[in-house]
Amino acid sequence: MSKSTRQRSARERLAEERRRQAIRDKQRKLIVGVLSGVLVAAVVVVVAVLVVNRSSQSDQKAVAYTGPLAPISRQSDGSILMSKQDVTQPTLEIYEDFQCPMCKRFEERVGDKVKSLAAKGKVRVVYRPFQLFKAPDFQEPVPSVSRRGANAAMCAPADHWPSYAKTLFAYQPEEGKEGFADKELLNWARDLGFYTPAFESCVTGAQKAGDVDKSTQYAAAQNVTGTPTLKVNGQPLSQETVQQIFGDPSSLEQLLTKSATSTASASPSPSASKQ
Template identity: 55%
Template sequence: MSKAARERSARERLAAERKRQEARDKQRKLLAIVLGAVVAVAAVVVVTVIVLDQRGKSDQKATAYTGPQAPLTRDADGSIVMAKAGVTAPTIEIFEDFQCPACKSFEESTGKKVKELAAAGKVKVVYRPFHLFGQSQNPIKENSLRSAAAALCVPADKWLSYHDALFKFQPEEGDEGFATKELVNWGKDVGVADAGFEKCVTDQQKKSQVDTMTTYALQTRKVTGTPTVFLNGRKLEDNELGSPDGLEKAVSDAAKTKTNQ
């Protein structure tokens, strides 16, 4: 190959390489633009999600329960009793954890019927909240403890409203929730005016009582999951818990049994 031919070939290779380099540069620039756009969109999405999440939390305002119910009192052990004067049986005991999704489902499906039966004088109801998830990982463990301790800070006459709010605003499994500020605000929303309420919630002053109630549930009553509901000491089956009619029939049968004894 002549010198001129070699030079021409070299120029052609150089020109070809420059074209390839230019093409690669264009691809990199295009990729940078695309990636920049993706990052920008992702940032907008993240900001939007955060804003909506915060807006959703700010909209979580609890409301006072105004439906049927019987008078509420608190026993020395922290449990809440709902019953008309003189009604001592049949007795429903509800062991629940405010972080428990199944408990929320029970409240949504059958909670109203529980209140109606008590208001009609057909049953005595004992609510026994406790800390089921004490051995679980966070955040579910702390969610469970904070909500149970806060509920024990609420006066008996406001407790049912607060109880319902905790289930209404129950965080998703795996999400951190029941923040101290929220727990305090929900109490104020439903009319808790006690001067010591906020400090009680903030300092978890009822933690030791929650621990005692948890020991009673797990060790004395052998509760292994929630919700666990006893009727005159008998653990109710899922078909009795899952529907208002099933629960009402169980209560009616228990009342007949007591009458016939």
């Protein structure tokens, strides 16, 4: 074989090898592209599943109250009584709306103090939730949110009131925004361990709407025009006094002690009543 023939043959073999290498490279790129597409599709599926699962669950977990408590019962008018059995005075009434920002602040600042004083037998507490925000004075969705919160609170068992009310305030919707959706109201009951089909029907069917209306009418009859309104032995506390309590929750105990002393001194003694 001549030298030129050998060189031409070598060039042909090199060209053939390059052609085959090019084919292999193309096949490898195709496989990588397919695998990448499969991987992206898998990621999309996983993300979609996570989104669906998250949308079916509430990200907002209920806030349980774990401090001291006096016995709790629901009164015939729908209000909540928190008091030791032998405590009759002083009585602290709290008129509140779960859509009210100042009520939320009161719960955060003073709520635990109120419960602690009741547990110590220093006060008889009556919680009076009602619907302050009503149409046409307030535009939707504020009235509906206010009403749903009050209805759900009245559906909750009395012994779970402290935790459920605390949760409603903790996740209070911003005024003008939707909130207190049925899913949230029911999930919080599940978190706190008192969910039942009856509770679900009460919430979704607004079965306590009549009680909400009655409590709202009662608040109006008591000249309650804002929340939170605090009354001690039937007498409303001034705005200055309420602000003082906001700033220094311990001042509430001093006020109640003074009220109890005044009530006791104003009451006739047994010997005096016989004269």
